[in-house]
Amino acid sequence: MITRLDELVKVAQKQATMKLAVAAAQDEDVLKSVAQAQDLGIIEAILVGDEDKIKEIAQSMNIDLTKFTIIHKPDLMESALEAVELVSSGKADFVMKGILDTAILLKAVLNKEVGLRTESLLSHVMVYETNSYHKLLFLTDGGMNIQPSLEEKKAILANSIIAAKALGILEVKASCLAAKEKVSEKMQATVDGAALKKLAQEGYFGQGVVVEGPIAFDLAVSKEAAEIKGYKSPVIGETDIMLVPTIEVGNGIGKALTYMGNAKSAGVIMGAKAPVVLVSRADSAETKLYSIALGSVIAANQ
Template sequence: MIKTLGDIVKTAQEQPKMKLAVAAAQDSDVLQAVVEAKARGIVDAILIGNEEEIRKRETENNLDLSTFTIINIPDLMESALEAVKLVSTGEADFVMKGLLDTAILLKAVLDKEVGLRTENLLSHVMVYEVPTYHKLLFLTDGGMNIAPSLEEKKSILTNAIVAARAMNNKEVKVACLAAKEKVSDKMQATIDGDKLKQLSGEGYFGENVLVEGPIAFDLAISKNAAEIKKFRSPVAGETDILLVPTIEVGNGIGKALSYLANAKSAGIIMGAKAPVVLVSRADDAETKLYSIALGSVIAAAK
């Protein structure tokens, strides 16, 4: 079982090297992360974007891109389409967002001709290494789906389970977050959490997946809180995946972990034919490296 982001990097180094396509690669932190990922034997990369700007970043950051393939496509949409096409044709294994809006990249991912569209809903999964928690914590979806329905939550959870299984989790424990543990018709999150738990019991999410819901955040991540409140569940204090009811909850928890709990993180979009590395412009090169390694491990598992 992979317990740290460092373990993800190590796993990526030990498996066959993956090929990464970077859309709009003219971003300093992205380039630094890609260079580091290649130096560690994690990926080979194809850089698509404005070559003049890419070379400028190379010089400014004292990088060596001489061993990388660079495809000069200054237009952002065309750059995204080319990166996605390389994956859909098998010339690359996964794709990464560079210096372009997320909407542009996702439009390319969903393109009917060259995209990576499947029947699955696309959803964002963040993986956090929190100093006060004993294993990796998967958080979904604080980046894409605003107020998902029950059907959408089923897809979001399925995507996160695929990511967690790629980390060699023999058993995946899921907490469907709400403000309370009792089902209330006034709180949709409690209704959905209860239904997802029922579906899990019926085998909907596969073997060795335990879904608890509804459950509050404190019980999900603290055995002590669960004992004090006399809440009994094998998921309490052992959660792998936090399924949030809305994007605001996921966004808030994620940023609190990063800025107040000093958590390290990696981010990925799941639900396409291949992983899509998606990180914030505010994320540093280390976070982007972890995200590349995460995408590499998931791509290899697929």
């Protein structure tokens, strides 16, 4: 089981080299992380975008472009479609967002002709490493689905379980977050959490999956808090996945971990035929590298 993001990079190095298509690659941090991932042997990159800008940025950063394939598509929508089609046609294994709006890339991913759509819902999965927790923490969905229904939460949780198992977690422990542990019709998160727990007990999410819900954040990550409150569950202090009730909760927890907890992170979109590496423009080159490694390991396992 991978417990640190540097370990994830090492695993990505040991497996078969994955081919990555980058949409709108004309960005300093994107090119830096892609070049680093290629130097580490994690990927072979296909850079789709404005060739002149890519070359200009690469030259300013002393990046040797002779080892990359470059496809000139200066239009953002065209670059997204080209990058996605490279994956759907089997010429690449996964795709990464460059310097373009997320909506443009997702429109290409969901394109009926060349896209990567499946019957599953698309959802965002962030993976965090923090010194205050003993293993990686998967957080979903703080980036795409605003106020998911129970049916959508089922898909979101299923997507994150695939990601967790790709990282070698044999028994995945998931916590469905809410403000309290007792079910109340006035709090939909508690109702949905209990329903998801029951589904897991019935085998809906497959073998090796334990789901607890509803459960508050402190009990999910702290055995001490659970002991004080007299709460018992297999997930306490051992949670792998945190399923949040709304995008605001996920966004808030994620940014608190990053900016107050100095957490390292990686992010992908799940639910398509291949992982989509999706990072913020504000994310560092390190975060982008970790996200590439995450996408490559998931792609290799799919």
